[in-house]
Amino acid sequence: GFGRFGVVYDDAAGTDITYLEQRFQLDVVGTTETDNGLTVGGRYRLRSEEDKAGNDAGAPGYVRQTKAGTVNAAQMFIQSGGLELSVGNVQYALDSMANLAVGNIGLQNFTSFLDGPGYASRGASPTGLALTYAMGGLNAHLSYDTEAQATDAYVSYDFAGYTFGVGGQDSDAYTTDWVVAVGGTVGTATFNASYVNDGTNGTGGVGGGYAVAAHFDVASGLTVGGYLTYFDSDTAGVDSATGLGVDASYALGGGVNLVGGIYGTDDDKTEADFGINFRF
Amino acid sequence: GFGRFGVVYDDAAGTDITYLEQRFQLDVVGTTETDNGLTVGGRYRLRSEEDKAGNDAGAPGYVRQTKAGTVNAAQMFIQSGGLELSVGNVQYALDSMANLAVGNIGLQNFTSFLDGPGYASRGASPTGLALTYAMGGLNAHLSYDTEAQATDAYVSYDFAGYTFGVGGQDSDAYTTDWVVAVGGTVGTATFNASYVNDGTNGTGGVGGGYAVAAHFDVASGLTVGGYLTYFDSDTAGVDSATGLGVDASYALGGGVNLVGGIYGTDDDKTEADFGINFRF
Amino acid sequence: GFGRFGVVYDDAAGTDITYLEQRFQLDVVGTTETDNGLTVGGRYRLRSEEDKAGNDAGAPGYVRQTKAGTVNAAQMFIQSGGLELSVGNVQYALDSMANLAVGNIGLQNFTSFLDGPGYASRGASPTGLALTYAMGGLNAHLSYDTEAQATDAYVSYDFAGYTFGVGGQDSDAYTTDWVVAVGGTVGTATFNASYVNDGTNGTGGVGGGYAVAAHFDVASGLTVGGYLTYFDSDTAGVDSATGLGVDASYALGGGVNLVGGIYGTDDDKTEADFGINFRF
Numbered sequence: 012g013f014g015r016f017g018v019v020y021d022d023a024a025g026t027d028i029t030y031l032e033q034r035f036q037l038d039v040v041g042t043t044e045t046d047n048g049l050t051v052g053g054r055y056r057l058r059s060e061e062d063k064a065g066n067d068a069g070a071p072g073y074v075r076q077t078k079a080g081t082v083n084a085a086q087m088f089i090q091s092g093g094l095e096l097s098v099g100n101v102q103y104a105l106d107s108m109a110n111l112a113v114g115n116i117g118l119q120n121f122t123s124f125l126d127g128p129g130y131a132s133r134g135a136s137p138t139g140l141a142l143t144y145a146m147g148g149l150n151a152h153l154s155y156d157t158e159a160q161a162t163d164a165y166v167s168y169d170f171a172g173y174t175f176g177v178g179g180q181d182s183d184a185y186t187t188d189w190v191v192a193v194g195g196t197v198g199t200a201t202f203n204a205s206y207v208n209d210g211t212n213g214t215g216g217v218g219g220g221y222a223v224a225a226h227f228d229v230a231s232g233l234t235v236g237g238y239l240t241y242f243d244s245d246t247a248g249v250d251s252a253t254g255l256g257v258d259a260s261y262a263l264g265g266g267v268n269l270v271g272g273i274y275g276t277d278d279d280k281t282e283a284d285f286g287i288n289f290r291f
Numbered sequence: 292g293f294g295r296f297g298v299v300y301d302d303a304a305g306t307d308i309t310y311l312e313q314r315f316q317l318d319v320v321g322t323t324e325t326d327n328g329l330t331v332g333g334r335y336r337l338r339s340e341e342d343k344a345g346n347d348a349g350a351p352g353y354v355r356q357t358k359a360g361t362v363n364a365a366q367m368f369i370q371s372g373g374l375e376l377s378v379g380n381v382q383y384a385l386d387s388m389a390n391l392a393v394g395n396i397g398l399q400n401f402t403s404f405l406d407g408p409g410y411a412s413r414g415a416s417p418t419g420l421a422l423t424y425a426m427g428g429l430n431a432h433l434s435y436d437t438e439a440q441a442t443d444a445y446v447s448y449d450f451a452g453y454t455f456g457v458g459g460q461d462s463d464a465y466t467t468d469w470v471v472a473v474g475g476t477v478g479t480a481t482f483n484a485s486y487v488n489d490g491t492n493g494t495g496g497v498g499g500g501y502a503v504a505a506h507f508d509v510a511s512g513l514t515v516g517g518y519l520t521y522f523d524s525d526t527a528g529v530d531s532a533t534g535l536g537v538d539a540s541y542a543l544g545g546g547v548n549l550v551g552g553i554y555g556t557d558d559d560k561t562e563a564d565f566g567i568n569f570r571f
Numbered sequence: 572g573f574g575r576f577g578v579v580y581d582d583a584a585g586t587d588i589t590y591l592e593q594r595f596q597l598d599v600v601g602t603t604e605t606d607n608g609l610t611v612g613g614r615y616r617l618r619s620e621e622d623k624a625g626n627d628a629g630a631p632g633y634v635r636q637t638k639a640g641t642v643n644a645a646q647m648f649i650q651s652g653g654l655e656l657s658v659g660n661v662q663y664a665l666d667s668m669a670n671l672a673v674g675n676i677g678l679q680n681f682t683s684f685l686d687g688p689g690y691a692s693r694g695a696s697p698t699g700l701a702l703t704y705a706m707g708g709l710n711a712h713l714s715y716d717t718e719a720q721a722t723d724a725y726v727s728y729d730f731a732g733y734t735f736g737v738g739g740q741d742s743d744a745y746t747t748d749w750v751v752a753v754g755g756t757v758g759t760a761t762f763n764a765s766y767v768n769d770g771t772n773g774t775g776g777v778g779g780g781y782a783v784a785a786h787f788d789v790a791s792g793l794t795v796g797g798y799l800t801y802f803d804s805d806t807a808g809v810d811s812a813t814g815l816g817v818d819a820s821y822a823l824g825g826g827v828n829l830v831g832g833i834y835g836t837d838d839d840k841t842e843a844d845f846g847i848n849f850r851f
Binding site: 319321322323324325326327329331332333335361362363364365367369378379380413414415416417418419420437438440 | 617
Binding site for chain 2: 039041042043044045046047049051052053055081082083084085087089098099100133134135136137138139140157158160
């Protein structure tokens with residue numbers, strides 16, 4: 012399972028709000044094994060989270076509630092060695108591709124240029140099919156969302172300490188067309204860099220997104236990260252934007268971390284947070 | 292727990308649909324024991340399943356979603372030896388009676404002529420009371436649905452390798468009046484046969500249903516089943532109908548099976564499926 | 572986990588109803604521990620219960636259903652020795668204060684004069700923050716409901732076999748202003764006594780509630796309780812009322828008890844019940 016909570020300041024919506032961020036999720040897995048070694052099973056996720064809005068009880072739209080946990084749509088799977096077939100609420104290829112998103116900046120700011128289907132941590136989901144394969148340094152993932160009729164796939168390979176990946180999507184519902192990503196370790200720093208292209212899919216031609224992140228172990232248990240993003244707009248009336256973020260994480264042991272971060276873009280959006288996360 | 296998934300072809304609704312069938316359920320039980328040996332406890336079932344409709348994204352009513360799992364209404368029970376009292380979301384007598392339904396044909400085609408209350412695997416349920424008793428070859432089950440005010444009961448007895456059962460229902464909400472069922476083993480085959488009578492209950496006089504099923508172990512792990520049903524209509528404007536089905540199941544070990552089947556009736560309904568099911 | 576079921580007779584609503592009471596709840600907790608000994612985790616409660624109304628299928632508003640279990644809003648916590656910080660669906664101070672309510676009379680009649688926020692056993696909850704501290708005989712609890720913007724707190728101390736507590740609340744949404752409570756053991760009897768004052772909070776000036784309860788072990792496994800309450804109305808048109816209750820509980824071992832009780836007030840309300848409860 013996983014949990015996190017903390018304080019978030021967000022002016023992305025044009026008005027400043029400060030709220031108590033929360034997420035608690037518990038994964039339940041049931042499996043069995045056939046005589047010839049296939050693992051067959053299914054999994055649920057129970058997630059509760061904050062239901063935020065507005066800033067103060069006097070403000071319009073003010074809400075300060077914690078959502079009830081939901082049992083999400085199940086994922087079932089058959090696995091044999093590095094090959095796995097899953098159905099239902101599956102993991103989708105581009106959403107699972109390493110190094111494609113810069114990851115969480117601070118406690119909860121998940122910044123990504125990807126527009127595609129994803130695993131639903133709460134409630135119902137599209138019905139999907141996914142096939143993943145891992146062998147040595149090779150990873151491949153093919154997935155299909157039967158509701159949006161979206162197909163996406165990626166292949167990545169580990170070479171000389173770096174992981175190179177390329178992926179694509181065919182869909183009328185989502186804009187992302189193709190992606191490339193690379194990641195690895197240089198000295199004491201880990202980095203990742205990616206490009207997400209919005210091509211002929213969906214409404215099409217929205218633009219492209221570049222992202223670079225680097226993490227440094229600066230002291231025992233303390234990690235500092237830096238993030239740089241650029242959205243290159245192809246759409247009239249939508250501005251290109253540069254984003255810059257920094258964060259820090261201090262490991263308390265047992266999977267518990269104190270984390271804080273700040274991320275801003277030059278079209279005047281800023282989000283900062285501080286809190287704790289834990290895996291159990 | 293239990294899970295299954297596979298492909299289903301169904302023209303029962305007049306229009307052909309093909310869909311990905313899914314069901315994943317996880318049973319959670321909590322019990323304690325009194326000093327004099329009573330077991331007292333309760334159970335939940337978490338089930339997620341497909342939410343199908345239509346055939347293709349262009350068709351009206353098209354849906355391809357996986358429903359969120361729900362925690363169903365609880366069943367609580369007190370058990371002592373072969374005697375058990377349960378309350379809440381209980382198992383009802385006729386719905387639990389051995390040999391009454393032919394069972395699943397293939398992956399998911401559950402064919403039954405019974406009209407009565409049943410255990411709710413998802414969501415809320417009527418509040419019920421049930422009393423079951425098992426002693427030697429004797430099984431008895433009495434249940435009451437407090438919402439529909441329906442009472443049903445059965446008694447069965449094992450004799451010379453066969454199980455004979457008879458049951459009845461008193462209800463304004465459900466049509467089934469009385470039932471008989473028998474099952475057993477002849478050589479390498481197991482069989483069951485049953486009759487369900489719609490008498491004076493409910494809207495009454497709908498008709499009666501006959502069902503026979505036989506299963507043969509044809510090879511190591513492979514079982515083949517044959518099914519024959521006949522609905523004898525007592526209602527003007529509703530035709531009598533004969534149904535015929537075959538299926539096959541191949542055990543992979545660990546509770547995992549590959550299964551497929553086909554079932555059709557002479558009023559032009561056909562359902563065929565193929566997939567995998569597993570217990571864990 | 573916890574469960575109970577039984578029969579309840581209630582004429583509190585002016586019309587007599589008799590119904591099958593039910594509650595089944597299962598608590599799920601996930602925790603981890605940091606290197607310096609902090610426990611960090613979260614918890615869910617899954618509760619199903621009866622959905623009662625009316626008395627008989629012919630009566631208006633008749634319902635006899637068992638509600639689906641829900642995963643409630645999560646509570647997350649950080650704990651170190653006797654100090655605990657929790658967020659989300661927290662326990663509130665006055666609602667947790669020992670000896671303040673007389674407790675359940677019989678199976679399910681929970682009688683309390685407190686008006687304040689509480690832990691939500693089903694569904695969503697206000698987002699709360701709570702800080703509790705326990706050291707030797709000292710217990711302190713401070714909590715804040717961010718939605719109702721209600722703050723409450725109590726301090727209690729164990730002294731010479733008795734526990735003395737005092738608490739208060741500041742809120743526009745709830746009427747309780749301050750409370751005092753004491754409890755302890757005298758010979759073979761345990762007792763508690765409390766006063767709840769409705770002062771300047773909320774709509775204000777509703778009145779005050781006095782409650783006394785005593786429990787006696789009259790034989791092996793058998794406990795008898797007596798309850799006396801007095802509501803001193805400050806509101807025109809609302810009568811003061813005296814309540815009197817008795818109950819009995821017989822322990823079957825393993826956390827299972829047979830319980831029954833009756834509670835009535837002199838404004839002509841009576842509630843009686845009999846059933847079983849169990850912890851597992």
